[in-house]
Amino acid sequence: MAQITLVEAVNLALARAMADDPEVIVLGEDVGRDGGVFRATLGLLEKFGPARVLDTPLAENLIAGMSIGMAAEGLKPVCEIQFSGFSYATIDQIINHASRMRHRTRGRLTCPMVLRTPCGAGIHPPEHHSESPDAMFAHIPGIRVVYPSSPRRAYGLLLAAIRDPDPVVFLEPTRLYRLFKEEVIDDGVALPLDSCFTLREGTDVTLVTWGAMVYETLQVADELSAQGVSCEVIDVATLKIMDMDTILASVARTGRCVIITEAPRHCSVASEIAASLADEGLLTLLAPVARVTAPDIIVPLPRLEQNYLPGRAQIHAAIRKTLEFA
């Protein structure tokens, strides 16, 4: 029962899925000998051989498209897109084919694939390495979008994603890859998709978040708890198909909600949650629904990165404002 990082948990889940099911194939750029630029696929080539762990030519559209072909033939491809800034080139295949293979053939052909990609800002990398495309993927009908925020959830949700008979985009918070460790039991037990995780119960305000921002949100909840403020913290985890019921039920109890994401605000997943609250949760709201998001601008290069990403101060400020609302 080891303490491992999030990226190690991803690696563990991949190894477990490949050992359990010979149809699981890992493919992508540098996933073989190199073990992936983040080492998420470390050791898989050695364990499962080059036919099941394949370095592809450098082409994201190819990686997504050939995964669809593999999946239609009954394999379970788990492809890696090296950084989410390069995942935009897969959207065409995901929306025009992966998402609708089952629907357009009335279930004759299906698409049990997983597209994994590191996601989000905060690691001071070059351009295009800090993108947050979660809302763009979450808008696509017919797929699932999963975004774990801890080693344990990464392990359990990735297993669930791989076993799911439909396509899943699996976003991994780069910033959390090695930020902290957690005990993960390699028991092959998946966690449920389409479900929020309530990480902390509270009565004063509901904090809704996912991905790397879960980290700061929990910190803030801790800090506020010392000041006597009781925060409920919900990790959305599956951004599509979203478990809005848990969020609505929480806000029905607390009456206040702050949604935290590091993606740009306009048409974001945060907007979706706030919109549902404005409809189905309106009567329970005691204060405006606050969104703490990145601004609607381009992720800057590292020298300004710290000014771009929302941090604890913004979360604190939003909670304070929400709580002070009479």
Added chain:
Amino acid sequence: MAQITLVEAVNLALARAMADDPEVIVLGEDVGRDGGVFRATLGLLEKFGPARVLDTPLAENLIAGMSIGMAAEGLKPVCEIQFSGFSYATIDQIINHASRMRHRTRGRLTCPMVLRTPCGAGIHPPEHHSESPDAMFAHIPGIRVVYPSSPRRAYGLLLAAIRDPDPVVFLEPTRLYRLFKEEVIDDGVALPLDSCFTLREGTDVTLVTWGAMVYETLQVADELSAQGVSCEVIDVATLKIMDMDTILASVARTGRCVIITEAPRHCSVASEIAASLADEGLLTLLAPVARVTAPDIIVPLPRLEQNYLPGRAQIHAAIRKTLEFA
């Protein structure tokens, strides 16, 4: 002063922009001799020659990417993507390059391009010809997304988009291309971007919509007016950068809001508007914010299309429910 259709208005604006400015270039598949599959570029080849009206090889990624190159050299490319279902292949170039050329070079190079594409369902076409990618584009920082809903607005907004020094994605409602005519004066006068158009003033409920659904929304407003219900109808028109002030001001007066879009609901532009109301407009709301949208499913082939697209009945029902809310 002719009565013309929306697609004729697009054509008129293109001809006017090309006549006014020799840097304006039209490119795309079948835009030359054929005049575009919807005839939006009819006659331009004859008037402006093959160097400025160019049929490209069949490659949407190329069309978007080369437009960026042209724009960086100071041309004003207006490219056509034949159907918005093929525009997904341009997202990579739009988000990774068009949107940030100015920002990443601190204004040294810019990207004054327009990407036009017919959009939306309702014309009983083959697969992939009925897509509504408005939310995906609207999420992208650094660009504008414009979606006219009448011949006059198509003319004025397209001129504005072409003259704008930054990239604009210009979505054209296929279903309205020839549905009705309007008087359009070819005076070269642009309409303002980043502004809603209040098409009808009213006091009981604010109906917010854009694109083809403006048509049904206005019809419903007419019908309800006969029943003594006064609807304010707002055409958002520019989905990014959005004029939320006009919407907030309207809802501040009516207290009720129904948002109507034909795109799938999850993380849609409708969600963005509802989210802003849940924050900045909460105190003015007398009823939950209703979204009338397509469901979160794949656009079906024509035989079920009529069951997919939201229509007047759904708008009526949503308004009724909103008004009945006490």
Added chain:
Amino acid sequence: MTKRNFPTVTTAATFQIEYLRYLDDRGRAVTPLPEFAADPAALLRFYEAMVLMRSYDAKAIALQRTGQLGTYASMLGKEAVDAGVGFAMQKDDVFLCTYRDNGIQMLRGVTMRELLLYWGGDERGSDFAGPRRDFPVCITIASQCLHAVGVAYAIKLRKQPRVAVCMIGDGATSKGDFYESINAAAAWKLPVVFFITNNQWAISVPRSTQSAAATLAQKSIAAGMPGVQVDGNDVVAVHQAVQDALARARCGDGPTLIEAVTYRLADHTTADDASRYRPPEEVAAAWKHEPILRLRNYLSEAGVWNKSREEALLRRCNTEVQAAAQAYLDTPPPPPEQMFDQLYAVAPAAYAAQRAALLENAQAHGSDHAG
């Protein structure tokens, strides 16, 4: 590329693209026919299939013109491609097609009723009973090439003697998907055949606008795979090239690119009017090369075909096609709930309300939007 002629300029590689043809425009063998066609009677099934395709095609257009079918893409003029490919494939090969390859689908066991259902706007047309692992018609140009790579990879991984066959048009050769696919397929030596139906037009855009390449077959050189150009109106050449390519693929020798040169005798689709952009003389000239007359001439000359057999065939085709059309027209529309129930393996609880609202509205109002 240089005009100088230094001895330093050595040759790194040389390449050659071959052209294959057996029957000329008038149906005369310009060379001994290959083994499969040594007996002229062996070509009768090709001929009959091609005539049936043309009947089906005419009926589909008629249905569209009378408002009983959606937009339809005619295969007029490419029947030799369809018969040549269709008869070469094995049942458990995997076929990935465009909207213009209905003829091959027919030979693979997709019924004409199913094809018409698809064109009639019903997804169930892609849930065909015959070749269950074949892909549905691909509308987004060239994107199926990538799927073919994945299919072929799965086949190779499982060491099966199957081959993926992927059809595209001349226009499709401009798209990155195509190049990424042939490049990857050759790098992995996958069992796949890429088949370009070069019908000279991509809607209104002529072949010359797509590429400066002298042949489309030579695009194979970029991938390091064999490529060949064939007369696409000569069913013998098409069939031979595909047989060769399939054999290569099946014995582990990897992919092949075939370019078949033919002509789109019809409008692009029923939504198109080709007279807007191409001269009638060009079309008239192209009719002289069309594949069916050519084969009929050969068979008649060989003594295995005559007028009465022709008439009987046409009657048979007509009956079959009419029956399929009627069966199509008699098919009730799909239940609207399939839009939800076939989206995911298990219909998500989170969408129950959306589903209920859609069904209720479908019953109460049906369509009331304009257009």
Added chain:
Amino acid sequence: MTKRNFPTVTTAATFQIEYLRYLDDRGRAVTPLPEFAADPAALLRFYEAMVLMRSYDAKAIALQRTGQLGTYASMLGKEAVDAGVGFAMQKDDVFLCTYRDNGIQMLRGVTMRELLLYWGGDERGSDFAGPRRDFPVCITIASQCLHAVGVAYAIKLRKQPRVAVCMIGDGATSKGDFYESINAAAAWKLPVVFFITNNQWAISVPRSTQSAAATLAQKSIAAGMPGVQVDGNDVVAVHQAVQDALARARCGDGPTLIEAVTYRLADHTTADDASRYRPPEEVAAAWKHEPILRLRNYLSEAGVWNKSREEALLRRCNTEVQAAAQAYLDTPPPPPEQMFDQLYAVAPAAYAAQRAALLENAQAHGSDHAG
């Protein structure tokens, strides 16, 4: 492709890819040098530039290792490419580069301070003062090829005597963007040169995994454009090939594809550890072909170079590089408001609140997120 040998198989097209090299590994001319290099002294500026590049490269890595620079991609081993290309281009040509082409950027007038600013995570590094129409470094592999097509189209439309030069790596040749671009550029006969630096590796993926093509230069055949392979460690060959291609482009003869065969002597970037995936012997062997020693040997042999000149050069380079590094380090960070103010031509009123909030927070708290 067929094993049979029917007379029907005629040849549709033949192609040839040439290989260019003047100086061998030891710097001996294997053939008379071309005109520009007839006088050995003419090669001195190439040599000096290459040595400066290597100094700059070493400094950048040192800065990164000491936490004073972000992730950096070394150009070690490709100095002949950079000098060969950089000296061939005209000032008003347009350069579209990858992250590994800093050497060419230097020759085009981008200062080392600006380059370091970019690698240091500051967009102002791409607002360089020299070649104002050159593109910023392109990170998303091969996507700049499409921009080069657009740039070249604009140049051709305006009938200017300029050329776009687009650099890519061997890995980039697998991406659709590359093929779409060369195909379109040839179809329109555009003034553009595509230059592949084949350094054998794309991070950990070897050239052989990218493609079964015997050469990368032959990918030009798919587009119907001339292609040539050169010894990428021989600055004379690189320069000659680029000069030829530029001349062709400038006089309206269209695009060229050049493949320069070299080797990535360093890790992929400072974030990479190449010893994980490639054997030290391979790297050691590659050092025997490296471009700088080869050229020094030639120049020494020709009597235009010696030890004291070498030492003086190294001193000069060191001074220049140190000064540039200091100027970089002395540059205060960009004002945060540029994130908003440089997003659109006019900062949108709708974002005023977001902008104010960001600036307020930047002042009050700075970074307080983890990682």
